[in-house]
Amino acid sequence: MVHARILALPLIAALALPAAADDHDHDRGPRPEDLAPEFHDMELPESHVLPLKQAFRIVAKRFRGRLIAARIALPTPEESARGVVLVHQLRLLTPARDVLVIRLDAQSGAFLEVAGAGLAEARRREGER
Template identity: 60%
Template structure:
């Protein structure tokens, strides 16, 4: 019986992991409802073929946000630009969420190429802003 447990336990764990993890097949397209990806990715990212385009590292994006706002990073992702951002020439966006010292959450959108602030939203925005920041 003990030998059977030794054999079955890893199999059950593997089965549980396989069922819990999402699968991404050709027909299973998962989209973020806040920032939908176009169906044809190739045309959307043609501008990435530019030789001078480089994605700002996440570490640097967090530093840029930290220079202006106090808080701890709780989430980060790269998303496509919104239509108004795309019209301004933005190709990719770093979307960061910071937990402020007063426990508010800030959502910060940065241009993933230049590091420019695109949007900052959330409760406690004024309290989280660093006072030593010069305009």
């Protein structure tokens, strides 16, 4: 028991010391000047990315199906012109076995594009769960 206390003392002392300035910068993530230009907008306080789970909830309210793939993508030039910074791209397998490709604004959750066969059949009617 005495040996355990002796070994723990240097660790406790290290934890009590104030962190160096470099350690604080590491905890905050990359600095804006270290990022590629297309990611500079992401450092704005009002910028955020919806979690994938929330993006899928938005899609599931409008379409029936099972999520089979999802990724974060860069916007098309047309989407960028509308102010979109990042896109959630989801693939949904509908009950009729068709695949829908759905693009959402990753910040606002707004639908940007929905494509695929069986789109009308997969769409939920008002009040449908």
